[in-house]
Structures are given as structure tokens and as C-alpha cells.
Amino acid sequence: MKPLHRVYSKKTILAAAAVALALAVGAHEAHAVATNFWAVSGTICNTNPLTTGTPVYNANGIANNSSVGTLPVSCGITTIQGPSLPPVNFTVKVYDRNSNDQVNCTLYTNDSFGGANFTQTRGSGIATNQPNPYSITYTTGGIPTYGADVECTIPVIGSGGVSHVAGIFYGM
């Protein structure tokens, strides 16, 4: 009887594992569906005519077409729903085509008085000439947010082409 018990236990464990995996995946999917995300294109970003760089707006957002000057851009997000459902994650998608310099972005979230209540600066990494978009992620801890600004510096044209700020994504 012992050997038989061993055979059936193995089958039972495999079946239980399959069921547990299916439940876990189902629960994970359901949880993912419950999260809301918004996206804005990099074309909303503004430039200061007095600064360096050559802005180009295209389907990939905003790019720096200069081979000599870094381009600073400012991207204001005003569509945040208020503090009751503050965004907990911000992601800035960039194309970094310069292997010597990076796309560097600072997130500012604002309180009800318009003051920055959280700031964080992150980059796409030095020496990362990437053909694909890179995600710079920020976690705000759910602080009350009335609006946000993302300020980036886009490096000059690199060996891989022009660098972009493609878009900003945020989730509740």
C-alpha cells in the first residue's frame, strides 16, 4: 500500500500545484485590472527658447536634434484627479541614444498650494545607447498630489540618433 500511496500523492501534489497556480494567476490578473493608468505624450513638454538644444516634436514625443546643446524640457501634468486617489507610480519613457550622457528627469508632485511636496531625480543611465524606450520609474508613496511636473534634460544627438522623452505614465 505504501508505494501506491506514494504514486497518488505525487499526482495529487501536481494537481494541487496546477490549481494553485491557476488561482494565483487569476488573482494577479484581477488585481492588475483594478489599477488605473493614465498616459500623456512627450509632445506636451515645453522648452525655453533661451536655453540650448533643438527641440523636435514628432510621433515619439519630443527629441533633441542638436549635436552641441543639451535640451531641457518641462512637462506639466494637470489631469491628476486630486488627492483622494493620488498616483502612486510615475513612469517617464525615454529614448536614450547617447552613449556618453543620459536622459535625466526630475519629478515634482505638487500640494494644494502649488508647492512641490515630493521630488526625485532619476536617469536612463550613462552609456546606454538604447534602440528601445527606457522606463524611468518613480514611487511617490501615495502622497496627496494636485498636479505634477516632470523636468528632463535630453542629451545631444548620439551614435544611435536623437534622444526623446516619449511620454509620461502614472497610476492610481
Add this chain to the structure above:
Amino acid sequence: MKEAATVKPRGLIVVGVLVVSLGLFAWRSSRQSSHGSPSAQEAPEAVSELSALRAEVAQLRDRQNREVGLLAASAVSNAAAAPAQREEPLTQEQIAVKSEEKSARIAETLAQKVHSERIDVDWSASATAQIRTTFKTTLPGTEVMDAQCASTLCRIVVRHPEKGDQDEMAHKLARQEPFAQGTFFRYDRQSDPPKTTLFVLRDGQFPPEVSNL
């Protein structure tokens, strides 16, 4: 004669079915027995495989429990939020009050964290020195009243000569270390002169306590 001819085939069929059944049972038993009795070499492998499977099942069960817990918590919070949505919408003033309350809770939680966590002596000393230097060079009029760093967080209290200095502070510090890692600003706009408490996140992550507020 006619009766004997009809009974005989039925008996044969019954006997045949019995023989086939017994044969199948004997064959299955012997097969299971040979599968279920691993040789001395196979036994440790089977045991380790079983242990691995059990561990995997335990992991899956834990993960499932966590996911189900998250869903339940989400459902509870949604249920709690639902009546509020059906009620009168909050005025701007009420929203500002709730926002202020949450910011106060976050600041309190972070302050407790700074006081309760162990001190990473090397990092704490260098971060505190860096903070004081950055204020001196970037915001010379702003006085650092207190600066404490533990192991994952710093808490800094500053006093501004003018309200304008308070408003400009975040943009002036945001790209400088250690503030660039992530800084939460808690403004005291009522005091005269204005004061601000800053919390600098060493690794850019809020502690889990904050996310649960």
C-alpha cells in the same frame, strides 16, 4: 435442449468477463507495485523531487494567500470609498483639509521611522555633512535647524528668511545629492519665519508604512 443452449453462452460470457477483470486487476496491481517500489538508487531522487514539489506547492499557496489578501483589502477599501462617492462631493476646502491630514500622517510616520531605526554611522555622518553643505551653497539664507540621518532616511528642519525662499527650495535642491534620491517636503507656512521639514529617502523608496496610510 433449447434451454441448455441459451444458458451455456451466458455462463461463458460471465466467466469471460470475470477472467478479463481479474487479469486487468492483476496487471494494474503489478504495474503500480513496480512503479511504487523504487530501487535503492531511485529512492533519494524521488524523495528530493517530492520535497521540491511540496516546497513549490507551499510557495504557490503563500502567493495565492497574499494575492487574495490584496484583493480583499482592495475590495474593503473600495467598499469604504463607495459610500463617500455617493455622498455630496467634497468642497475644495474639505479636499485640502484631507490632503493636509494625510501629509501630516506621512510626516509623522517618517519622523518615527528616523527615530526608531538603527543609525548607519558612516552614511549618517556623510549625508548630514552633505546636506548642510548643499544648503550653505544653494540656499545661503536658509538656516538648517536640525539634520538627522539614520540608515534609510534623513529628517531636516530648516527656517527660511522669506516665503519666496521656501517656495524655491524644492526646485533648487531636487537635482542635488542626497536630495535627488527622493525628498518629501512638509511646509509650515503659518510660522513666521516660515519653516519646512524635509525627509530624504536614501534609496528613493518610501517605507512600506507610508504606502499603507
